[in-house]
Amino acid sequence: QVQLEESGGGLVQAGGSLKLSCTASGGTFSRAAMGWFRQAPGKEREFVAATNYGGDHPRYADSVKGRFTISRDNAKNTVYLQMSSLKPDDTAVYYCTGNPAFATVVAGRTTYWGQGTQVTVSS
Numbered sequence: 096q097v098q099l100e101e102s103g104g105g106l107v108q109a110g111g112s113l114k115l116s117c118t119a120s121g122g123t124f125s126r127a128a129m130g131w132f133r134q135a136p137g138k139e140r141e142f143v144a145a146t147n148y149g150g151d152h153p154r155y156a157d158s159v160k161g162r163f164t165i166s167r168d169n170a171k172n173t174v175y176l177q178m179s180s181l182k183p184d185d186t187a188v189y190y191c192t193g194n195p196a197f198a199t200v201v202a203g204r205t206t207y208w209g210q211g212t213q214v215t216v217s218s
Contacts, residue, residue: 097121097207099191104212107181111216115176117191117209128197129167129174130205133187133214140190144176145200154201158184181216188213 103115115131130145144165146153153165164177174191188211194200 099193099207099209101189101191101209101212104189104214106215106217109182109216109218111181112177112179113181113214115178115189115191115212115214117174117176119172119193127193127195128200129165129191129193130200130203131165131174131176131189131191132203133185133189134211135184135187138187140203142201142203143189145197146174147197152197178214181214183216183218186214186216 098121099117099119101115101117103113107113126148128145128147131143132140133143134140142156143159144155144163146165146167150167162180167174190211191209192205192207194205199205
């Protein structure tokens, strides 16, 4: 059974930074695309960023381009999301997910999800 565990969330002031981590266990995601999604209260879950296995073709939602960076360490089965210049609108629960197909990750049509980590940005 694959498990994904996010960490690194917290409370930060607008303009600040946070780095989220997601570690996979019970299997290997070393050949899988990985992604981050977020869900704010009262809103649907939305795509944030995704990376292919090699980490050289990241994709970002327009709302986070230039502020967030996705990266991965395949040896550690871990994907990261470095978030900078945070805004109150970035407040949400952030989830990671993975799948062998990059398009499936971007679409959010995946099977495995972490439990999420809360990010709160104060104004």
